[in-house]
Amino acid sequence: MITSERFDLTGKVAIVTGGNGGIGLGMARGLAEAGADIAVVGRNETKCLAAANELKTRGVKAISIVADVTDKPAVTEMTRQTLRELGRIDILVNNAGINIRKPPHALDIDEWDSVIRTNLTSAFLCSQSVYPTMKAMGGGKIINIGSMMSIFGASFTPAYAASKGGIVQFTRSCACAWAADNIQANAVLPGWIDTDLTKRAREQIDGLHERVLARTPAARWGASSDFAGIAVFLASRASDFVTGTAIPVDGGFSIMG
Ligand code: NDP
Secondary structure (H helix, E strand, C coil): CCCHHHHCCCCCEEEEECCCCHHHHHHHHHHHHCCCEEEEEECCHHHHHHHHHHHHCCCCCEEEEECCCCCHHHHHHHHHHHHHHHCCCCEEEECCCCCCCCCHHHCCHHHHHHHHHHHHHHHHHHHHHHHHHHHHHCCEEEEEECCHHHCCCCCCCHHHHHHHHHHHHHHHHHHHHHHHHCEEEEEEEECCECCHHHHHHHHHCCCHHHHHHHHCCCCCCECHHHHHHHHHHHHCHHHCCCCCCEEEECCCHHHCC
């Protein structure tokens, strides 16, 4: 029988990159409700502080860390600050992400680099940075955020799709490399979720809103709250034998024929 004890995160510490809004904050809320202390990481200090203050109302410790996760020294300091202020690191959610919507022939190299560094290289930097701590503590959980673009292509997402395909393969590599350290690494593939990121997409792509509704069996856009449950599952001992997977959270978008 599954009991709530399997999902209890009391005493655990989670770093959530991009945890100051959208899907990241939805995951952070779930982790906090299950008892985890949270380090909210982002570039915008005001948003990070607001998110941390809100998470504290759930009865856990929450801190704001202002860091650009594409910058290795900033990531090193993110890990140090979390250890200094929260004492341990059990869970890392690599969620920070951006998109630049252009066809391949119109994307310049700086735009390509920016998307790849934010969505993919950051996950490498953060995972590598927390690994020694997780190993020393006897285990950990890494949750990487992919996309429907981990599976499908689209004419306007060359760098984004490359980064999101890459993150699934990166997840599998970490899962294999660190299984002996009792670290499980999994990816979550969101469908179309109503956040700041997709508000811009709806403005830029004619008919997107209706096309998403028509193709999604659940017949709605996802909400950031749809990510609380999967975050708790993948961060808790309930998922100790689950590693290297890529789990769609998409209202059925990816299985629609
Ligand atoms: P938002 O734009 O709402 O959130 C993105 C977050 O990433 C913000 O908190 C932002 O914080 C942070 N961020 C961006 N760049 C950096 C950086 N260099 N350093 C630190 N933090 C950074 O988008 P979503 O919530 O929609 O997206 C979250 C993740 O989910 C992304 O990886 C996205 O690709 C993925 N996703 C989203 C989907 C959707 O439909 N919404 C679908 C599939 C995947 P700040 O601005 O403070 O830096």
